[in-house]
Amino acid sequence: MGKKSSIYKSQKIDNIQMENIAHVRAERDALVYANSCWIVELYYMFQDSLNLYIVMEFLPGGDLMSLLMKRDILTENEARFYSAEIALAINAIHQLNFIHRDIKPDNLGHIKIADFGLCTGLKKSHSTDFYKNLMDENKCMSLASKLVELSTLSRSETWKNRRRKLAYSTVGTPDYIAPEVFASAGYGNACDWWSLGVITYEMLIGRISAFYFVGYPPFCADYPQQTYKNILNWRETLTFPPDVPISVLAVDLIQQFCSDVSTRFNSLAEVKEHPFYNHVDWQHIRYY
Numbered sequence: 001m002g003k004k005s006s007i008y009k010s011q012k013i014d015n016i017q018m019e020n021i022a023h024v025r026a027e028r029d030a031l032v033y034a035n036s037c038w039i040v041e042l043y044y045m046f047q048d049s050l051n052l053y054i055v056m057e058f059l060p061g062g063d064l065m066s067l068l069m070k071r072d073i074l075t076e077n078e079a080r081f082y083s084a085e086i087a088l089a090i091n092a093i094h095q096l097n098f099i100h101r102d103i104k105p106d107n108l109g110h111i112k113i114a115d116f117g118l119c120t121g122l123k124k125s126h127s128t129d130f131y132k133n134l135m136d137e138n139k140c141m142s143l144a145s146k147l148v149e150l151s152t153l154s155r156s157e158t159w160k161n162r163r164r165k166l167a168y169s170t171v172g173t174p175d176y177i178a179p180e181v182f183a184s185a186g187y188g189n190a191c192d193w194w195s196l197g198v199i200t201y202e203m204l205i206g207r208i209s210a211f212y213f214v215g216y217p218p219f220c221a222d223y224p225q226q227t228y229k230n231i232l233n234w235r236e237t238l239t240f241p242p243d244v245p246i247s248v249l250a251v252d253l254i255q256q257f258c259s260d261v262s263t264r265f266n267s268l269a270e271v272k273e274h275p276f277y278n279h280v281d282w283q284h285i286r287y288y
Helices: 012-017 021-033 064-071 076-094 128-138 152-166 190-204 224-232 248-257 268-272
Strands: 005-011 042-047 051-057 206-209 212-215
Touching (some): 064 190, 076 190, 190 248
Antiparallel strands (some): 005 051, 042 051, 206 212
16 A cells, blocks of 8 residues: 655746755755654655655644644643654754754644755745845844834734744744854854744743633744844843743753853753753653
């Protein structure tokens, strides 16, 4: 009996115009060499005169974004489980000497990393230059004056609206991207650990809105430009609402992920040592 599969179609002209041919080949190589239960399996690729077709493992369970849309926030035990699995998946990518750069809930199943650059990396909105150019839209305003200070309630409402739009949109969001990715000085695989910190925050931090909790990432704002600036100024914008129940260990974990690149977690071994994961069975977590 044949395997079920999913097929992604990418127009060749888009790849040529966006100068992404080398990038597509590099990401294709990453999936070919990956032999991990944490990474979506690539079956094969083919093409016709107009399109490139990517045939991959079919993952029917949905993604983390869908779960958060349904649940809004998770319990701390659930967040511990999913963040531990994501950490193992990130490590699997890094062992291939690749950096994902786009770790976010809609690229995560239970737990397999998908959209391994083959999909999201081909979109203009996921280009670093796309977000750099946002700085030019309002040159008359200083960076500090453009920091967004939404109330907890406003942020949760804003994100709930944006999340549902993103689920059906091809336009990306900078919410999960590390600040150094926006800079021109280069970056390493620590940027993926930053993304895990943002996701962990979103899984745990919410605000009562219309009789339910709404989770949101720490740097969300009304517009991507504002989110971009919040990320660059993370020392001021990474805050934890005092009225939201979250353990000291969870706060410390997020702060270890979302920190300066020189002090940030930089390996799975470092992540495993954090007390938040003291009772995680890393060897058998895949089979829970």
